[in-house]
Amino acid sequence: xxxxxxxxxxxxVVRPYRAVRTRTAxxxxxxxxxxxxxxxxxxxxxxxxxxxxGIGHRQLWRDEHCTWWASSIRYPELGLLIQHIDVVFAPFxxxxxxxxxxxxxxxxxLRLPEGxxxxxxxxxxxxxxxxxxxxxxxxLAGLLxxxxxxxxxxxxxxxxxxxxxxxxxxxTLLLLRALERPTLKLWxxxxxxxxxxxxxxxxxxxxxxxxxxxxLRARRGGDHFVHWAFGCAVVMGTSTVVPMIAKGSxxxxxxxxxxxxxxxxxxYPMELFGSWFAGGVVMGLGVVGLLTAGRKVAAxxxxxxxLPPVLTFLTSDxxxxxxxxxxxxxxxxxxxxxxxxxxxxxxxxTRAARTGRQRRxxxxxxxxxxxxxxxxxxxxxxxxxxxxLPDEPDxxxxxxxxxxxxxAGDGILYNGTxxxxxxxxxxxxxxxxxxxxxxxxxxxxxxxxxxHECDVPATCLADRRRLWLVSTALGDARADMRPGTAAALAGxxxxxxxxxxxxxxxxxxRRGG
Numbered sequence: 001x002x003x004x005x006x007x008x009x010x011x012x013v014v015r016p017y018r019a020v021r022t023r024t025a026x027x028x029x030x031x032x033x034x035x036x037x038x039x040x041x042x043x044x045x046x047x048x049x050x051x052x053x054g055i056g057h058r059q060l061w062r063d064e065h066c067t068w069w070a071s072s073i074r075y076p077e078l079g080l081l082i083q084h085i086d087v088v089f090a091p092f093x094x095x096x097x098x099x100x101x102x103x104x105x106x107x108x109x110l111r112l113p114e115g116x117x118x119x120x121x122x123x124x125x126x127x128x129x130x131x132x133x134x135x136x137x138x139x140l141a142g143l144l145x146x147x148x149x150x151x152x153x154x155x156x157x158x159x160x161x162x163x164x165x166x167x168x169x170x171x172t173l174l175l176l177r178a179l180e181r182p183t184l185k186l187w188x189x190x191x192x193x194x195x196x197x198x199x200x201x202x203x204x205x206x207x208x209x210x211x212x213x214x215x216l217r218a219r220r221g222g223d224h225f226v227h228w229a230f231g232c233a234v235v236m237g238t239s240t241v242v243p244m245i246a247k248g249s250x251x252x253x254x255x256x257x258x259x260x261x262x263x264x265x266x267x268y269p270m271e272l273f274g275s276w277f278a279g280g281v282v283m284g285l286g287v288v289g290l291l292t293a294g295r296k297v298a299a300x301x302x303x304x305x306x307l308p309p310v311l312t313f314l315t316s317d318x319x320x321x322x323x324x325x326x327x328x329x330x331x332x333x334x335x336x337x338x339x340x341x342x343x344x345x346x347x348x349x350t351r352a353a354r355t356g357r358q359r360r361x362x363x364x365x366x367x368x369x370x371x372x373x374x375x376x377x378x379x380x381x382x383x384x385x386x387x388x389l390p391d392e393p394d395x396x397x398x399x400x401x402x403x404x405x406x407x408a409g410d411g412i413l414y415n416g417t418x419x420x421x422x423x424x425x426x427x428x429x430x431x432x433x434x435x436x437x438x439x440x441x442x443x444x445x446x447x448x449x450x451x452h453e454c455d456v457p458a459t460c461l462a463d464r465r466r467l468w469l470v471s472t473a474l475g476d477a478r479a480d481m482r483p484g485t486a487a488a489l490a491g492x493x494x495x496x497x498x499x500x501x502x503x504x505x506x507x508x509x510r511r512g513g
Contacts, residue, residue: 039130043122043142050146051115051155054386056108058156059396061389065422066449067158068105071096073444080447088248091199092160105429110158117162118155122146124169125332131176132297133340136364141339143371144282145332147378149274153385154328161328164201168329171197172304175211179218179226187229194237202245203308203321204329208234210304217296258323260316268309271324272331275381281374282338289341298340304333342367393418393472393503399427401498401505402434402468411437411464415481416472422449424470434468437461438485457488467492467508477504 060068070078070086070093078097082090096110103109122142129138145151154161171193178186198205215230264271269279286305290298308330312322346363353359388394402412402424412434414420421436422443437460441452454460461467467489471477477497478486489508496507 035135036127036130039126039135039138039142040123042139043126043146044119046143046146047119047122047151047155048115050152050382051118055111055115055156056106058107058386058388059392059394060107060110060158060423060426061392062418062423064107064110064158065419065426067093067096068100068110068426069422069443069449071100071110072105077444077447080444081449082247084447085251085449087251088202088244089160090244092163096158105426107158111156114157114159114162115155117166118151121162121166121169121332122151124166124173125335128169128173128176128332129336129339131173131180132300132336133293134343136367137336137339137343140342140367140371141332141335144338144374145335147371147375147382148278148282148331148335149378149381149385150272150324150328150331152382153274154325156386159325160200161325164197164204164329165332167193167197167200168204168207169332171207172211175214175230178229179214179223182223182226182229187233191233191237194234195240198238198241199244201326201329202241202248203312203326205238205241206308206311207304207329208238209307210300210333213299213303217299255320258316258320260313260322264322265313268324272327274385275378277377278381282334285339285341285345286334286337287341288345289337289339291341292344293337293340298337301333301336305330305337342370388501391502393420393423394501395420395423395427395503397500398470398498398503398505399424399431402470403428403431405496405507406432406434406468407466409464410434410466410468411461412468412470413438413485414470415478415485418472419449420470420472421451437464437467453482453485457482457485461488461491465510469504469506469508471504471506472502473504477506 066086066089070081070089073081075094075097078090078093082093086093096113099113100109103112122145125145126138126142129141131138154165171190174186174190174193178190194205194208197207211230211234215226218226269283270276273279273282290302308327309322312319312327316322343363346366347359349366350359350362353362412424413436414424421439436451438453438457439451440454443449443451446452469477469489471479473479473481478489481489491511492508493511494506495509498505
């Protein structure tokens, strides 16, 4: 796909579909092939330095247990699972299924692909910023991205959000390059990137709206071919995602509780960036960038940053998609605007310098100092997101207690929310474990994350002398238990109780046994 549409000005050929890029008179002109490598590699290295230390220290939480489960069962069982739930994550689970065969199922192994994807995203953001604005703005955006606490948080999480960030950035970069130098290769790669963006997370396809803004600008610049190429790429790129969307619409009940309120909208900056300081600084500078970078240039990241949360919030009562982690792919857009704003501020503050070289050096020093201050402010928050989530039960400690205290013939049963059975299955995956005495139908057979339990609990517990009860119920470990199960446990007495974070482990022994 190439275009012959050009225009001539004073004997010079100009391509009207050049990438969305502006430079001030004092901005450094990129000379040398090493600049793109620097813009890509430096932010990538900083993200690796933030994400990789302690990547396996924080214990898995409930959503990551789903990733482990879905990627550990056999493919036919995975096919049965997605018939009932999580079909929108099926591509991610299929990828992770192949990965765990090679790397294992430790927390670090499960999170390594996401950490690498997030690191590469920082480099891609630098290149997108270079393409849109200047190399300095791109480098600044990539470095700020590396220091945002949620980048570390979701770079250390075995869920597909890091891939959504990566592929949305890759698609954006490929589109900008296709607008600058339209070729069949670039438009084909862009089509593939759109497909992968949708397969990583459906909400991330909102980035296509921002791409449409760039295409519209190119068309107004004189390229009458670009909208056809873009339209074909979007149609072909999203066609493979349509069946997943259709199937997933019937499974929306699994997130039906995600009804956004005005409070969620107020706390959105903090949840999206991981701290109020980060959200305030980035969004504040983003507004400066929007006002100073030029309406045509800033329109692409502005639509990318604002449209997805607005759409998901307004439709939250039906689609239930207004969750900051679903919108993580908008963080790069905010940082592009923030970097453009900071770049313009640096230019304004160093305007008194006598020469262009002095202005560039002074501006670079000023921005370096600003990044250093931002890093100092962010580091405590980055350290915090590496720790166990405060609302999650301490299943790792429960696994250690059961492993150390179990005897041959022991049984185990579960009570409460948080999918206790699945979490304990992960913690006991490589160890001898008590028999799940209440399980009638396994999760694999049921095509769910949960099992079908025994219809007559007294019969299932009849030959048991000792039982381990793991419960997330607050206060009484047997609260909200099925009446039949509670009645069957009346014949057991509690001989040991361990109170953990949001979790209770009890050892029960049959009376008179």
